[in-house]
Amino acid sequence: MVYMTGAEAFIKSLEKEKVDIIFGLSGGAILPICDAFNDSDIRFVLARHEQGAAHMADGYARASGRIGVCLATSGPGATNLVTGIATANIDSSPVVAFTGQVPRDMIGRDAFQExxxxxxxxxxxKYNIQVRRPKEIPRAVKAAFHISNTGRKGSVLVDIPKDVQTLSEELDFPEKVSFKGYRFFEEPDPRELDWAATLLARAQKPMIMAGGGVIASNASSELLKLAEFMMAPVATTLMGKGAIPSDHPLYAGGCGMHGTCEANSLIGEADVLLVVGARFSDRTTGSIQEFSTNSKIIHIDIDRSEIDKNVETVTRVVGDAKLALNGILKRLEKVRRTGSPESPWLKRMKEFREQYAMSESKDNPHFKAPSVVKTLRKFLPRNAIVTTEVGQCQMWAALYFDTYAPRTFLTSGGLGTMGWGFPAAIGAKAARPDVTVVDIAGDGSFGMTENSLATSVEEDLPVIVLILNNRMLGMVAQWQRLFYGRRYIAAKLGKTPDFVKLAEAYGAVGFQPGNTVELEKAIKEAVDSEVTTVIDVPIDPEENVFPMVPPGRGLKDFLVEA
Amino acid sequence: MEMPISTIAFLVENKPGVLFNVTNLFRRRGFNIESITVGPLENPELARMTVSVKADAKIINQIVEQLDKMVDVIKVKRLDPIRTVMREMVLIKLNTIDPMSREEALRCVNEYHGLILNIEPDSIVVEVTGEPSTIDEFIRKVQPLGVIELSRTGVTALEKGHLKL
Incomplete structure (x- = not known):
């Protein structure tokens, strides 16, 4: 037992969890805790808006696999976190948020900033808790970290009234916490593995759909081994991009609304579809009734409530993706020979690939977004981390930016949060300072969190922002062109701001390349300089992202042009 | 087709906010609650809740899984109606100004093994306990006599034999 203030107990609890960095903003109801950071080695990265702080913690978590921590004051500070923790939670990213709260005797009285x-x-x-006494803080912090980063990961919020931060009390630090009602299922049931293996052993046209769960459980090498053993094509959901290298011969590309024609066609023809760590989001499946109608679906997920939630499956494996894939491979090796690269099924894959090879369009007179993204790839180190904003830029990045390793393509999948990519890139840079980090942005999204430029520059967390600038809310405009008879409303953004000047105003570097040579030069300079750089690339405001599955249609109904 | 009513029983941590979290889950996922009852157990750190829901088997399964996932929920089970006893209580205030209806009211209360809790010159308050369908039936019977107000508790349930949560 030790006698200390709630704030001191809080800092010590973070240190016990080996936290070395937090992202946040101060404010009235969190001042005692902020003050206690003066006596700690934990780095406090000052955001300029709490939403940015939450996204930074999220980007940090996704890039590193460790828990991202953010902190804000009560009232507006706390509500500004909301978008960030919702984004992290739906994408199963382990983020812990701490908020100040008005003193206990003021709670419920509509106090200032309550x-x-x-x-x-x-x-x-995933869980939230308000502590009511200093001695509850160590247990609450421990619980938050435990719950956030086990089972299906997610965000946890701990609310700490100001007087609880200030008061001193005898308290101790538990080594473990347990909750009667908190269970998660890591170890798969051997019978479920048997069934899954039996189905796969008989498959003539096996296909794997890999989701974010593969990345969360660090199961990429197990995924590759199984895919290569069966010679099964692999599609990734948006969250699964990076689970298998983009240049792997078995990689069919992303699936879903803006998936590749190859991946979406193969899913329609497969006879057994192994879905790993994915939750059948509507953007991934298209029309549920028409999803992979020729296949028996096997679903691996650590969250039992995801089984049969959206798509009825033939068999399931509840558990950690790494353990499940390993277990299935071991069983398959006993009953099935290695698949052949010359199988009719892989020939079919090749046919689709050739049939739908995406033609290179010329950059005249505007830059074409796909070639800008490919140029970026060419000049980035192989291990570079890319985050994305949301909308057209995100889909272009998903389709055309080759990713070679897990945790190097980070995007807001479930919530589609515009403004996520830039602060998330800063968080990723904090996690991996040795790696180049780039946010592939649109002008609309970047505008939502551009004030994070201050954090990037002042905290020496340099990242590159590449804006595919069409002066439009591009995806909104695309839908208005395709589905609303070109009646643009609330989609045109006009000529402002000047992103080069904006970058310079924050002490960052800005470029506006006019041709491919200048674009290449700008990227090279940004990579070499390790200085926060905004590259503003003007693209055609009329350009659409294709392929596209119109909303409500099946995956095989993709459009390749307007 | 009329959906069957399912009964789900679960143990929760007996602490502030848990009832909110449970009902918030139902609201957010669009599950409709027919009734919900809560009470502490012999161990005051625990409480037992019973929820009645009108939904198909797939939704019921989702409800059970989503409840099970909640940190505050310790155990959850869908109760098999054949292996379960279910009870609900209603308090009902009847208008008895008319001596004929007063007599009829007392006859009904008797028939349903009800208790008379309060008698006034012009009204009575009675208590009837039974399966929810029995309560429905009783209310239908006394409706014509003049119901001033009523309050139902919602269903509580236990499994038969040695089965337990």
């Missing part, structure tokens, strides 16, 4: 953040965040966190 918001019921526990009520507000209930349905967008």
């Amino acid at each position: 918001v019921d953040i526990i009520g507000v965040s209930a349905s967008i966190t």
Whole structure:
């Protein structure tokens, strides 16, 4: 037992969890805790808006696999975190958020900067808790870290009233916490593995669809081994991009609304579809009734409530993806020979690939987004981390940016949060300072969190922002062109701001290349300089992202042009 | 087709906010609650909740899984109606100004093994306990006599034999 203030106990609890960096903003109800950071080695990265702080923690978590921590004051500070923790939670990213709260005797009296953040965040966190005494802090912090990063990962919020931070009390630091009601299922049931293996052993046209769960459980090498053993094509969901290298011969590309024609066609023809760590989001499946109708579906997921939630499956494996893939491979090796690269099924894959080879369009007079993304790839180191904003830029990045390793393609999948990519890139840079980090942005998304430029520059967390600038909310405009008879409303962004000047105003570097040679030079300079750089690339405002499966249609109904 | 009513029983941590979290889950996922009852157990750190829901088997399965995932929920089970006893209580205030209806009211209460809790010159308050369908039936019977107000508790349930949560 030791006698200390709640704030001191809080810092010590973070140190015990080996936290070395947090992202946040100060404010009235969190001042005692902020003050205690003066006596700690934990780095406090000052965001300029709490949403940015939460996205930074999220980017840090996704790039590193460790828990990202963010902190804000009560009231507006806490509500500004909401978008960030919801984004992390739906993408199963381990983020822990701490909020200050008004003193206990003021709670419920509509005090200054009081918001019921526990009520507000209930349905967008995996768990949340308000501590009522200093001695509850060590247990709450321990629980938050445990729950956030086990089972299906997610965000956890801990709300700490100001007087609880200030008061001193005898307290101790538990080595472990347990909750009667918190269970997760890592070890798969051997019978479920048997069934899955039996189905796969008989498959003539096996296909794997890999989701974010493969990355979360660091199961990429197990995925590759199984795919190569069966010679099964692999499609990734948006969250699964990076689970298998883009240049692997068995990689069919992304699937879903903006998946490749190859991946979406193969999913339609497969006879057994092994879905690993994915939750059958509507953007991934298209029309559920028409999803992979020729296949028996096997679903591996660590979250039992995901089984049969959206798509009915033939068999399931509840558990950690790494353990499940390993278990299935071991069983298959006993009953099935290695698949052949000359199988009719892989020939079919090749046919699709040739049939739908995406033609290179020329850059005249505007840059074409796909070639800008490919140029970026060419001049980045292989291990570079890319984050994306949301909309057209995100889909171009998903389709055309080759990714070679897990945790190097980070994107807001479930929530589609515009403004996520830039602060997330800063968080990723904090996690991997040795690696080049680039945000592939649109002008609309970047505008939402561009104030993070201050953090990037002042905190020496240099990242590159490449804006595919069409002066439009591009995806909104694309839908208005395709489905609303070109009646643009609330989609045109006009000529401002000047992103070069904006970057310079924050002490960053800005480029606006006019041709491919200048673009290449800008990227090279940005990579070499290790200085925060905004590269503003003007693209055609009329350009659409294809292929596209129109909303409500099946995956095989993709359009390749307007 | 009329959906069957399912009964789900679960143990939760007996602490502030848990009832909110449970009902918030139902609201967010669009599950409709027919009734919900809560009470502490012999161990005051635990409480037992019973929820009645009108939904198909797939939705019921989702409800059970989603509840099970909640940190505050310790155990959850869908109760098999054949292996379960279910009870609900209603308090009902009847208008008895008319002596004829007063007599009829007392006859009904008797028939349903009800208790008379309060008698006033012009009204009575009675308590009837039974399966939810029995309560429905009783209310239908006394409706014509003049119901001033009523309050139902919602269903509580236990499994038969040695089965337990």
